[in-house]
Amino acid sequence: MSKTLLEAKNISKTFGEGHVQVRAVDKANLTLKGGELTLLMGPSGSGKTTLLSILGCMLTPAKGTLNICGNAVENAGPERLAEIRRSHIGFIFQSYHLFPTLTAAENIQLALDIRGKNGSKAAEKSHRLLEKVGLSRKSKAFPRQMSGGEQQRVAIARAIVADPSVILADEPTAALDTNNGRAVMNILSELARDRDSAVLVVSHDPRAIPFADRIIYIEDGILKNEDPAARTERKGTRQRKN
Amino acid sequence: MPLSLTLALRNLFHDRLRFIATLIGIVFSVVLVLVQMGLYSGFGRMVTMMIDHAATDLWVVSRGTNSMEDISQFDSGIRDKVLAIDGVAEAVPLVIGFSDWHLPEGGERTPVFIVGSDPKHRGLEPWNVVEGAATDLSAPDAVAVDRSYYDRLGISGMGSTAEINQRKVKVAVVTDGIRSFTTMPYVFSGLDAARTYLDLPPSKISQILVRVKHGTDLKRVRDEIQSKVSNVEVLTPQEFRQRSRTFWLFSTGAGAALFAGVLLGVIVGTAILAQTLYSNTREHLPEFAALRAIGCSNRYIFRIIRYQALLNAAIGLCLAGAIGAVVVYLTAKSALPIIITPLQAGGLVVIILLMCLVSAIVAIARVVRIDPVTVLTR
Numbered sequence: 001m002s003k004t005l006l007e008a009k010n011i012s013k014t015f016g017e018g019h020v021q022v023r024a025v026d027k028a029n030l031t032l033k034g035g036e037l038t039l040l041m042g043p044s045g046s047g048k049t050t051l052l053s054i055l056g057c058m059l060t061p062a063k064g065t066l067n068i069c070g071n072a073v074e075n076a077g078p079e080r081l082a083e084i085r086r087s088h089i090g091f092i093f094q095s096y097h098l099f100p101t102l103t104a105a106e107n108i109q110l111a112l113d114i115r116g117k118n119g120s121k122a123a124e125k126s127h128r129l130l131e132k133v134g135l136s137r138k139s140k141a142f143p144r145q146m147s148g149g150e151q152q153r154v155a156i157a158r159a160i161v162a163d164p165s166v167i168l169a170d171e172p173t174a175a176l177d178t179n180n181g182r183a184v185m186n187i188l189s190e191l192a193r194d195r196d197s198a199v200l201v202v203s204h205d206p207r208a209i210p211f212a213d214r215i216i217y218i219e220d221g222i223l224k225n226e227d228p229a230a231r232t233e234r235k236g237t238r239q240r241k242n
Numbered sequence: 243m244p245l246s247l248t249l250a251l252r253n254l255f256h257d258r259l260r261f262i263a264t265l266i267g268i269v270f271s272v273v274l275v276l277v278q279m280g281l282y283s284g285f286g287r288m289v290t291m292m293i294d295h296a297a298t299d300l301w302v303v304s305r306g307t308n309s310m311e312d313i314s315q316f317d318s319g320i321r322d323k324v325l326a327i328d329g330v331a332e333a334v335p336l337v338i339g340f341s342d343w344h345l346p347e348g349g350e351r352t353p354v355f356i357v358g359s360d361p362k363h364r365g366l367e368p369w370n371v372v373e374g375a376a377t378d379l380s381a382p383d384a385v386a387v388d389r390s391y392y393d394r395l396g397i398s399g400m401g402s403t404a405e406i407n408q409r410k411v412k413v414a415v416v417t418d419g420i421r422s423f424t425t426m427p428y429v430f431s432g433l434d435a436a437r438t439y440l441d442l443p444p445s446k447i448s449q450i451l452v453r454v455k456h457g458t459d460l461k462r463v464r465d466e467i468q469s470k471v472s473n474v475e476v477l478t479p480q481e482f483r484q485r486s487r488t489f490w491l492f493s494t495g496a497g498a499a500l501f502a503g504v505l506l507g508v509i510v511g512t513a514i515l516a517q518t519l520y521s522n523t524r525e526h527l528p529e530f531a532a533l534r535a536i537g538c539s540n541r542y543i544f545r546i547i548r549y550q551a552l553l554n555a556a557i558g559l560c561l562a563g564a565i566g567a568v569v570v571y572l573t574a575k576s577a578l579p580i581i582i583t584p585l586q587a588g589g590l591v592v593i594i595l596l597m598c599l600v601s602a603i604v605a606i607a608r609v610v611r612i613d614p615v616t617v618l619t620r
Contacts (some may be wrong), residue, residue, distance in 0.1 A: 086537025097532030101252035114538040115247040
C-alpha cells in the first residue's frame with residue numbers, strides 16, 4: 001500500500017473582510033500518496049491556486065492542519081516553511097521561472113546549490129536529469145534558446161533533482177502545444193510511478209486527464225472527488241489505450 | 243566558482259547598458275572620493291612642506307602662531323636667550339612675510355612669500371636645487387625661485403632680475419617642485435635681504451630654528467626655553483606640523499570642503515549602487531520568488547545580492563584606481579598634488595565595500611518582502 005506523503009485536513013482560507021470576504025478554500029480534505037498522480041481541476045477562481053499554495057507551504061491556512069512527510073506545517077514561520085519545501089517538495093510552474101542568465105544545466109544545479117549540494121556530483125546529477133527529460137544536448141542552452149516545452153522539461157528536472165517526495169505542478173501544460181503537453185504529462189506520470197512520488201497536477205487542461213490516477217474537482221473552494229463510476233470507466237479507457 | 247557567484251555575475255552583465263551606467267556612477271563616486279582624499283593629504287603635506295624641510299629640533303615661534311605662514315615677529319634678542327640655554331647648539335633666525343615682486347620695466351605686481359635665513363647657518367634653505375647652490379643666497383641681492391613660477395614672475399630663469407619692495411633682486415638659485423599651496427610663490431633669500439624686502443628692522447625675526455647638542459634631552463631644553471623666554475612658544479617639528487595642518491584644514495574651512503566632497507562622493511556612489519541593485523533585483527523578482535518557492539533560504543538570495551554589490555565594487559574600484567593613479571601622476575608637480583597614502587587606499591577600499599553593502603540593503607529589503615505565491619499567479 002502506498003504511503004501517505006501529504007495530508008490536509010479541514011483546510012480553509014479566506015481573503016478580505018466583511019462583505020468582500022471570499023472563502024477561497026473551504027474545509028478541504030486531501031491526501032496525496034506515493035506513486036499516484038492526482039489531478040486537481042476546476043474553473044478559474046475556484047480556489048485551485050490557493051489550495052496549491054497551501055499544500056506547497058507558501059500560504060498558511062486560516063484553519064485546518066497540514067502534514068507533509070511527517071512535518072506539521074501549522075505555526076511554521078517563513079524560513080521553516082522554506083525548509084519544508086526545500087526538503088520535501090518539488091515545484092513546477094506554469095511560466096517555468098528559470099533564471100534567464102543560467103544555462104539549462106545550471107538552472108538545475110541551482111536547485112541543488114540552494115540545498116548546499118554542489119561540485120561535480122551536482123553537475124553530474126543535473127546532466128543525468130537533463131538526459132532523463134530528453135534535453136542532454138541542451139545543457140548549455142539558455143532559456144531564451146529553448147522552446148516552451150523544453151523550458152518546462154528543464155523546470156521538471158529542477159523540481160525533481162533533489163528527490164522530493166511530493167511534486168506540485170501548476171498548470172504545467174497550459175503554455176504548451178499538444179505534443180509538448182503530452183511529453184510533460186508523461187514525465188510527471190513516470191515520476192509518480194518510478195520514484196514513488198506523490199504528484200499533484202493543477203490544471204484545467206482536459207489533455208491531462210488520461211494521465212491521472214485520481215481527479216479532484218474544486219469549485220468555490222470546495223473539493224469534490226471524482227465520481228467512482230466515472231473513475232472506473234476512465235481507467236478502463238486508459239488501460240485499453242495502453 | 244560558486245553558482246551563486248556565477249548567477250550574480252551573469253545578472254550584472256545581463257543588462258550591459260545598465261551595468262556600464264552603474265560602473266560610470268561607481269567610478270565617478272570613487273574618483274570623487276579618491277580626489278578629495280588625495281587633495282586632503284596633498285594639502286596637508288603642502289602646508290607643512292617648509293616645516294618638513296627645516297633642519298631643526300625645535301621651533302621657537304610667537305605665542306599663538308597657528309602656522310608656518312604666520313608672520314608675527316619677536317625681538318631678535320630672544321635668540322641670545324635661547325643660545326644661552328645649556329644644550330642648545332644653534333639658534334638660527336628666520337624671517338618670513340609677504341611682499342610684492344615686480345619687473346623693473348613695470349607690469350603687474352605679484353605677491354610673493356619671502357623666506358629669509360642665513361645660508362651659512364643652514365636655516366631654511368631651498369631644496370631640490372637645480373641651478374646654483376643654496377649658499378649663493380649669501381649674495382645681497384640673490385634670491386631662489388622655483389622654475390614652475392617663471393611665467394608667473396615674468397622671468398626667464400637663472401640670472402633674471404626683478405624688484406621686491408623696490409629693491410633689485412637677481413635669481414641666483416633655481417629649484418624644482420617647491421610649490422606654494424597659496425597663490426603666492428615662495429622666494430628664498432638671505433636673512434638681511436629678507437628684512438629689507440619686508441621692511442623689517444634688524445631687531446625683528448619671525449622664528450628661530452633650534453638645534454640641540456648631541457645627547458641633549460630635548461624635552462629639558464624645550465621646557466627651559468619655554469620657562470625662560472616669554473611671549474614665545476617652543477614646538478617640536480611634529481607639533482608645528484600638526485598645528486599648521488589643523489589651522490589650514492579646519493580653521494579655514496578647506497578641510498570641511500574636502501570632507502564634504504568625500505561625503506558627497508560616498509552618498510552619490512551609494513545612491514547609484516542602491517538604485518542599480520534595487521532595479522536589478524526588481525527585474526529578477528519572479529526568479530527570486532521562484533527560488534523562494536522551491537525552498538531557497540533568504541540567506542542564499544542575500545548572498546547573490548551581496549555578490550552583485552561586491553562585484554560592482556571590485557570592478558568599479560579597479561577602474562577608479564587606474565584613473566586615480568593617472569590623476570595622482572598628473573598632479574604630482576602641481577601646486578596642490580593629489581597624494582594617496584597606502585592607508586588612504588585601504589580606507590577607500592573599506593569605504594567602497596561598505597558603500598556597496600549598504601546599498602545592497604535596499605535590494606535585500608525588497609527581496610525579504612517577496613511572496614513566493616506570486617510565482618503561481620503569474
